[in-house]
Amino acid sequence: MVILNTVTTIKNSTTIAIGGFDGMHIGHQALFNELGENGTIVVIETGYANLTPKRCREKFTNKNIIYLELESIRHLDGVGFMKLLNEKFVDLEKIVVGYDFHFGKDRRYSYVDLTELFDGEVVVVDEVTHKNDSVHSHKIRAKLQIGDIKSANEFLGHNYTIIGKHIRGQGIGAKELVATINVQATEFLMPKEGVYATLTRINDEEHFHPSVSFVGHRVTTDGSFAIETHILDGEVTCKERVEISFVAYIRGNEKFDSLEELKKMIQKDIAKASKELKFLQL
CATH class of the missing domain: 2.40.30.30 (Riboflavin kinase-like)
Structure with a gap:
């Protein structure tokens, strides 16, 4: 497992998708579909993932995954966060995020700020729904806790x-x-x-x-x-x-x-x- 803040640079990765990605559900897969051949998944690891904890996310994608510990970046403002990404991903051309993505100290920055801070392309993936219901990890957890396994699996895609x-x-x-x-x-x-x-x-x-x-x-x-x-x-x-x-x-x-x-x-x-x-x- 590669922790992003402990490595010097990640080369030959032109596109990254950023998020928590607990569950690797169909909403997350919509982001991954935007990555292309040289894409990398950047997991912001909070320590609270319990659908696909730690490296279990790797079971549900063939993309390279890099882990970014939340504790090491939560103090950064928007400029600092973007500087970190540019330093680590030296060939970065495109960033993919979800419509509800937030980053930086106190989660005060959104994809709008990202488009202003990043010189490359920012792709914002719209809300993914299944049977007219938005797909989120917290909803999957709720379904599991009431025994609605089939609906949870439909949201997960596995x-x-x-x-x-x-x-x-x-x-x-x-x-x-x-x-x-x-x-x-x-x-x-x-x-x-x-x-x-x-x-x-x-x-x-x-x-x-x-x-x-x-x-x-x-x-x-x-x-x-x-x-x-x-x-x-x-x-x-x-x-x-x-x-x-x-x-x-x-x-x-x-x-x-x-x-x-x-x-x-x-x-x-x-x-x-x-x-x-x-x-x-x-």
Whole structure:
């Protein structure tokens, strides 16, 4: 990961798109489409990204990404910010921003100021809408938190995906219920507690496995928070890095009177997940 303020110059990059780009959603992609062959994405990293934290943004573009830490630039006025960009991008000819882009100290400068401060071309991308609703990262977060995965995915232009490491679980699943892979993914926003049809990739496998996943507190057993995924097409060994891609919301988190009742519901969850995933290209 390249942090812009720690490098001397970035050469051969004639166009940059600037923004926070958490989610890399369809609105962001509209900016990236303006970059051309020698374009670079400049991420202003606030530290609060939780849809695509840190380098996870790189999964959703083939463009080069440079990261600019907000703490290192938040004191700059408009002139200072533009000077930084010109110093770092020595071949800069075009800057692409969204209609709501703001920069500089206290976010007091907008794209209007950018057009006055920059000698090259400034492209301002208009608001992107989907089904007559403007696309923003905060709306995607809101959809995830109510379990509206399909609408969130439409705004994203891809399935919402979390990445984490395999951790030891309770040990109940394989013995009493179904075998699950337990995941820790603390940097990501968790969707609404419940059960989901998902696609799961282990380590750096080329393909995703159809799966059913649970996110939430284990209210039937120990009450602890868990992310668990059950692979539908066979058992998986050698689990370190786990990637879960959410396809559809199946049901909310429920408390059951016995493990036997929970097991029966899990079998229903598996059937619903299998139906949701049946026609996907895996």
